[in-house]
Amino acid sequence: MISLTSPTKTWAHSWPAGAKLAGLCIATLGLFFLQSVPVHAAVFAVVLGLYALPGRAFFVSGLRKLQLLWPFILIVAIWHVWSGQMAEGAAVILRLMSAVALANLVTMTTRLTDMIDVVRFLARPFARFGLRSDILELAIALVIRLTPVLIQKGNLLSQAWRARSRRRAGWRIILPFTILALDDADQVAEALRARGGFNT
Amino acid sequence: MEKNVALIALFAALIAALGLIPKITLGFGVPITAQSLGVMLCGTILGSKRGALAVLLFLLLVAIGLPLLSGGRGGLGVFVSPSAGFLIGWPFAAFVTGWIVENWRSAPLTLVAGVASIIGGIFLMYAFGIVGLSVSLDKTLIEAAGLVSAFVLGDVIKAGIAGMLTAALAKARPASVLSRADVI
Amino acid sequence: MTLERLNIETPNASGSQIVLTDLCYSVDGKGILQGITLKTSAPRIGIVGRNGSGKSTLARILAGLIEPTSGSALVNGHNLAKDRKAALAEVGILFQNPDHQIIFPTVLEEVSFGLRQLGQAKKTAEENARKTLDAFGKAHWADAYVNNLSQGQKHLVCLMAVVAMQPRMIILDEPYSGLDIPTKHQLTRYLSRYQGALLHITHDPSDLSGYDDVVWLEQGAVEQSGAADVVIPAYVAQMNTLGGSDDISDLSH
Amino acid sequence: MTLERLNIETPNASGSQIVLTDLCYSVDGKGILQGITLKTSAPRIGIVGRNGSGKSTLARILAGLIEPTSGSALVNGHNLAKDRKAALAEVGILFQNPDHQIIFPTVLEEVSFGLRQLGQAKKTAEENARKTLDAFGKAHWADAYVNNLSQGQKHLVCLMAVVAMQPRMIILDEPYSGLDIPTKHQLTRYLSRYQGALLHITHDPSDLSGYDDVVWLEQGAVEQSGAADVVIPAYVAQMNTLGGSDDISDLSH
Numbered sequence: 001m002i003s004l005t006s007p008t009k010t011w012a013h014s015w016p017a018g019a020k021l022a023g024l025c026i027a028t029l030g031l032f033f034l035q036s037v038p039v040h041a042a043v044f045a046v047v048l049g050l051y052a053l054p055g056r057a058f059f060v061s062g063l064r065k066l067q068l069l070w071p072f073i074l075i076v077a078i079w080h081v082w083s084g085q086m087a088e089g090a091a092v093i094l095r096l097m098s099a100v101a102l103a104n105l106v107t108m109t110t111r112l113t114d115m116i117d118v119v120r121f122l123a124r125p126f127a128r129f130g131l132r133s134d135i136l137e138l139a140i141a142l143v144i145r146l147t148p149v150l151i152q153k154g155n156l157l158s159q160a161w162r163a164r165s166r167r168r169a170g171w172r173i174i175l176p177f178t179i180l181a182l183d184d185a186d187q188v189a190e191a192l193r194a195r196g197g198f199n200t
Numbered sequence: 201m202e203k204n205v206a207l208i209a210l211f212a213a214l215i216a217a218l219g220l221i222p223k224i225t226l227g228f229g230v231p232i233t234a235q236s237l238g239v240m241l242c243g244t245i246l247g248s249k250r251g252a253l254a255v256l257l258f259l260l261l262v263a264i265g266l267p268l269l270s271g272g273r274g275g276l277g278v279f280v281s282p283s284a285g286f287l288i289g290w291p292f293a294a295f296v297t298g299w300i301v302e303n304w305r306s307a308p309l310t311l312v313a314g315v316a317s318i319i320g321g322i323f324l325m326y327a328f329g330i331v332g333l334s335v336s337l338d339k340t341l342i343e344a345a346g347l348v349s350a351f352v353l354g355d356v357i358k359a360g361i362a363g364m365l366t367a368a369l370a371k372a373r374p375a376s377v378l379s380r381a382d383v384i
Numbered sequence: 385m386t387l388e389r390l391n392i393e394t395p396n397a398s399g400s401q402i403v404l405t406d407l408c409y410s411v412d413g414k415g416i417l418q419g420i421t422l423k424t425s426a427p428r429i430g431i432v433g434r435n436g437s438g439k440s441t442l443a444r445i446l447a448g449l450i451e452p453t454s455g456s457a458l459v460n461g462h463n464l465a466k467d468r469k470a471a472l473a474e475v476g477i478l479f480q481n482p483d484h485q486i487i488f489p490t491v492l493e494e495v496s497f498g499l500r501q502l503g504q505a506k507k508t509a510e511e512n513a514r515k516t517l518d519a520f521g522k523a524h525w526a527d528a529y530v531n532n533l534s535q536g537q538k539h540l541v542c543l544m545a546v547v548a549m550q551p552r553m554i555i556l557d558e559p560y561s562g563l564d565i566p567t568k569h570q571l572t573r574y575l576s577r578y579q580g581a582l583l584h585i586t587h588d589p590s591d592l593s594g595y596d597d598v599v600w601l602e603q604g605a606v607e608q609s610g611a612a613d614v615v616i617p618a619y620v621a622q623m624n625t626l627g628g629s630d631d632i633s634d635l636s637h
Numbered sequence: 638m639t640l641e642r643l644n645i646e647t648p649n650a651s652g653s654q655i656v657l658t659d660l661c662y663s664v665d666g667k668g669i670l671q672g673i674t675l676k677t678s679a680p681r682i683g684i685v686g687r688n689g690s691g692k693s694t695l696a697r698i699l700a701g702l703i704e705p706t707s708g709s710a711l712v713n714g715h716n717l718a719k720d721r722k723a724a725l726a727e728v729g730i731l732f733q734n735p736d737h738q739i740i741f742p743t744v745l746e747e748v749s750f751g752l753r754q755l756g757q758a759k760k761t762a763e764e765n766a767r768k769t770l771d772a773f774g775k776a777h778w779a780d781a782y783v784n785n786l787s788q789g790q791k792h793l794v795c796l797m798a799v800v801a802m803q804p805r806m807i808i809l810d811e812p813y814s815g816l817d818i819p820t821k822h823q824l825t826r827y828l829s830r831y832q833g834a835l836l837h838i839t840h841d842p843s844d845l846s847g848y849d850d851v852v853w854l855e856q857g858a859v860e861q862s863g864a865a866d867v868v869i870p871a872y873v874a875q876m877n878t879l880g881g882s883d884d885i886s887d888l889s890h
C-alpha cells in the first residue's frame with residue numbers, strides 16, 4: 001500500500017515530523033480564532049504558495065486533494081448567499097480550505113516511518129496503562145501488510161459470486177468476507193506466536 | 201495477546217477493505233460508506249474494547265497518511281474536514297455497540313446486535329457527526345442535524361445487516377463472536 | 385433436472401469452442417497477459433505454466449469474470465464478460481481455494497444458490513441441489529455447516545455447486561492442491577465422468593493424463609500449445625532444467 | 638552469527654529428540670488428537686495422513702503454538718508451549734500459505750523480526766537478516782515489498798525468515814502445495830542443506846524420499862510409524878485402495 005506521502009521530495013521532508021505536527025496543531029487552532037475575511041484570504045494565499053514551492057507536480061496533486069471539498073464549499077456558499085451573510089460564508093470556506101490544505105501538506109511531506117516514530121513517541125506516556133509501543137508498531141505493520149491481502153480475497157469472493165450469478169454480489173458476501181478475516185486473524189496470531197510473540 | 205492483536209489488526213483491515221465498496225458522496229460532501237458498517241461489526245463481533253481498539257488503529261493509520269478511507273482518502277486533512285466529527289465518533293460507536301451486545305443477553309442476537317448498532321452506530325455516531333459538521337461549517341446543531349438525516353435510511357439498513365450477520369456468524373462459528381464469548 | 389452431464393458412465397465428453405484473439409490483460413498498466421491467440425474445441429484441455437505466468441487470470445477471463453483489456457475471448461461464440469446469462473450456462477469455475485469460493489454457511493444454501501440464479505424457484509432449486517448431493521452420495525451433508533468441513537470436503541462442496549448448474553465447460557484452477565490421495569482419486573473420477581468440457585490448471589503434469597490439448601503459458605504469453613503428448617514432455621523437460629538452476633525467478637524491480 | 642546450519646554442503650543433519658506421551662488434543666469436547674505416543678530423534682521426519690487427520694494440529698503442538706489437552710510433548714526435553722524462549726531456539730515452522738506467515742510489508746523487516754525476538758538489537762538483527770538473504774543469493778530483495786512477490790518468492794521469504802533464526806528443527810506444513818516444479822526443486826535443495834532436523838507434512842510421498850522416519854496419522858491417532866521405507870509403501874497402498882472406493886471421507890457430525 002502506498003502512503004499519501006508525496007514522491008516529490010521537498011525541503012519539508014527532512015524537517016522533524018514532531019515539529020511539523022505541533023505547528024499544524026497551533027495553526028489549525030489559530031484558524032478558528034480568525035474572523036476577518038482578508039486575513040483568511042491571505043492565509044490561504046500563503047498556503048497555496050507553500051504548495052507551489054516544490055513545483056508543478058506537487059501543486060497539482062495537492063489541489064486535487066482539496067478538490068474533494070467542493071460539495072462542502074458549494075453548500076456553504078449557497079447557504080450564505082441565501083441568508084445574505086456573505087462575509088461569514090467566505091470566512092468559513094477559506095478557513096476550511098486552509099485547515100485541510102495545511103494538514104494535507106504535513107501528510108504529503110512526512111514519510112510513513114517518521115510518522116510512526118512520532119506515534120511511538122506519543123504512545124510513551126500511555127505505557128503505564130499497558131500500551132506497548134512495540135505492539136502498536138507491529139499492529140500498524142500488520143494492517144499495512146494485510147489490507148491488500150484481504151482486499152484481494154474479497155475480490156475473489158465477489159468473483160465467486162459472479163461466477164454463479166448474473167447480478168453483482170450483494171451485501172451477503174460480507175459474511176464470508178468477515179469469516180475470512182477471522183480465519184486470517186487466527187493464522188496471523190499463530191505466525192506471531194511461532195516467532196516469539198509478545199512474551200519474550 | 202497475539203490473538204487480540206491479530207483480531208484488532210484484521211478488523212482494522214476489514215474496515216479499510218469495506219472502503220472499496222463504492223461510496224456515494226452526498227450533496228454536502230460526507231460520503232455514505234460501507235465503512236460505518238465495519239464500525240458496527242467491530243462492536244457486535246469483537247465486543248466493546250477490542251472493537252473500539254480496532255477502529256482506533258484504523259484511524260491512526262488514516263492519520264499517519266494511508267489512503268484507507270473510502271475513495272482512497274486519508275492523511276491529517278480529513279480530521280479537520282467536515283467528516284471529522286463522525287470519524288472521532290467511530291471508536292465510541294464501536295465501544296457502545298459492543299458493550300450493549302455484551303450485556304444484553306435476554307433477546308435474540310439478531311435483535312440485540314441490530315438495536316445495539318442503531319444506538320451506537322446511529323444515535324451516538326450522529327451526535328459526534330452533528331457537532332463536527334456544526335463546528336466545521338459554522339452551522340447550528342439543528343441545521344447540521346438536518347444535513348445528517350440523509351444518512352438515516354442507509355445506516356438503518358446497515359444496522360439490520362450487522363444484526364443478521366452477527367447472528368449468522370454466531371450460528372456458523374459460535375466461538376468467533378467474541379462479544380458473546382464468556383472468556384474475554 | 386437430471387444430472388445428465390454427470391451420470392453417463394462411458395465418457396464421451398463434448399468440447400466447447402474457445403477462441404481467443406490477440407487477448408491482452410493489464411492491471412494498472414502492468415501487462416499480465418499479452419497477445420494470446422488460441423483456438424480449440426477439445427473436451428479436455430490442460431493449462432500449465434510457472435507461478436505468476438497468468439493461468440488464473442486467463443481462467444477468470446474465460447469464465448467472463450474479468451474483461452480483457454484488449455482483444456477478445458469467445459466461448460461458443462459468446463462474450464461471457466458481457467453476456468452473463470450465457471456465461472452461467474457455458475462455464476462453471478472451481479477456484480483454487482474453496483475459502484474464496486464458498487459464500488453461504490450451509491452446504492445446501494451453497495449448492496442451491498447457483499440454481500436460483502439460473503431462474504429456478506426456491507423450492508425447485510433446493511430439490512435439485514439435494515439431487516446433486518445425492519448423485520455424489522452426500523445427501524447427509526445438506527444441513528452441515530461448511531466451516532466444520534475439512535479442506536477436501538470443502539473442495540467437494542464447491543465442485544458439487546458447480547456441477548449442479550450443469551455448465552457446458554468447467555474450469556478447474558488447481559483443484560487438487562492440498563488434497564489427500566484418495567480424495568484426489570475420487571474427484572478425478574467424478575470429473576472424468578463429466579460430459580461437458582474441462583479446462584484444468586495444474587502444476588502436476590500427471591493430472592493431465594488422457595487430456596487432449598495443453599496450453600503452456602510463460603510470463604503472460606503462450607509458450608506452446610497443442611496436443612497434450614507434444615506439449616507436456618517439452619514443458620516437463622524445461623521445468624526440470626530450470627529446477628536445476630538456482631534462480632528462484634528474478635526480482636527485477 | 639554464521640549460517641552454520643545452512644552452509645555446509647554435505648548434509649549431515651542432526652535430529653531433535655521428540656517425545657510425545659499419551660498426547661490428546663480436543664476443541665469444544667471434540668477429540669482431534671487421541672493418545673499419541675511417539676519417540677524419535679531422526680533428522681528427517683515425514684508426517685502423512687488424510688485431510689483432517691490431525692497433521693497440522695500435531696505440528697502446532699510440536700511448535701508449542703497450542704497446548705495439549707492432556708499428555709505431554711517434549712522437544713529436546715523442553716515443553717515448548719510453556720517455555721517460549723526455548724521454543725524459538727528449538728523449532729521454526731513454515732506454514733502452508735505464506736500469506737498467513739508474512740507479517741511485515743518488506744522482506745528485510747520480515748526476516749529481521751524473528752531475530753529481534755531472539756533478543757538481538759535492531760541493527761544487529763538487520764545485519765544478520767541481510768546475511769541470511771546473502772546466503773540465499775537474495776541480498777537484492779531486502780527492500781522489496783512482499784505484496785509484489787510471486788507465490789514462490791513469498792515461500793522463499795518465509796523459509797529465509799525461519800532459517801535466519803537457526804532453530805534446531807524446522808516444521809514444514811505442506812510447503813510445496815501450489816508451487817511450480819522449478820520452485821519446488823529449488824526449495825527442496827535449500828532445505829536438504831539444512832543442518833537441523835526437518836519435520837515435513839505432505840500428501841505426496843515422493844517429497845519424502847531420503848527421509849528417515851515417517852509418522853502416519855489417521856483420525857487423530859498414529860496408524861503406523863517407523864522407518865520411512867516401511868511406512869510409506871503401506872500408506873501408499875492403503876491410500877490407493879481408498880481412492881478406488883467411492884466414499885469421500887465420512888462426515889460424521
Ligand SMILES: Nc1ncnc2c1ncn2[C@@H]1O[C@H](COP(=O)(O)OP(=O)(O)OP(=O)(O)O)[C@@H](O)[C@H]1O
Binds near residue numbers: 435436
Ligand atoms: N489484481 C492484480 N493486480 C496486480 N497484479 C496482479 C493482479 N492479479 C494478478 N496479478 C499478477 O499477475 C500475474 C499472474 O497472476 P496469476 O494469478 O494469473 O498467475 P498464475 O499463473 O495463476 O500463478 P500460480 O501458479 O501461482 O497460481 C502475477 O504476477 C500476479 O502477481
Ligand SMILES: Nc1ncnc2c1ncn2[C@@H]1O[C@H](COP(=O)(O)OP(=O)(O)OP(=O)(O)O)[C@@H](O)[C@H]1O
Binds near residue numbers: 535
Ligand atoms: N479450532 C478448531 N475447532 C474445531 N475443529 C478443528 C479446529 N482445528 C482443527 N479442527 C479439526 O480437527 C481436524 C484435524 O485438523 P488438521 O488441520 O490438524 O488436519 P490435517 O491433517 O492438517 O488436514 P489437511 O491435510 O487437510 O491439512 C479436522 O477435522 C478439523 O476440522
Ligand SMILES: O=C(O)CCCC[C@@H]1SC[C@@H]2NC(=O)N[C@@H]21
Binds near residue numbers: 233234278325351355
Ligand atoms: O470521510 C469519510 O470517509 C468518513 C465520514 C463518515 C461517514 C459517516 S459515518 C455515519 C454516516 N453514515 C454514512 O454512511 N456516512 C456517515
Ligand SMILES: [Mg+2]
Binds near residue numbers: 439440441480557
Ligand atoms: Mg493461479
Ligand SMILES: [Mg+2]
Binds near residue numbers: 692
Ligand atoms: Mg493441515
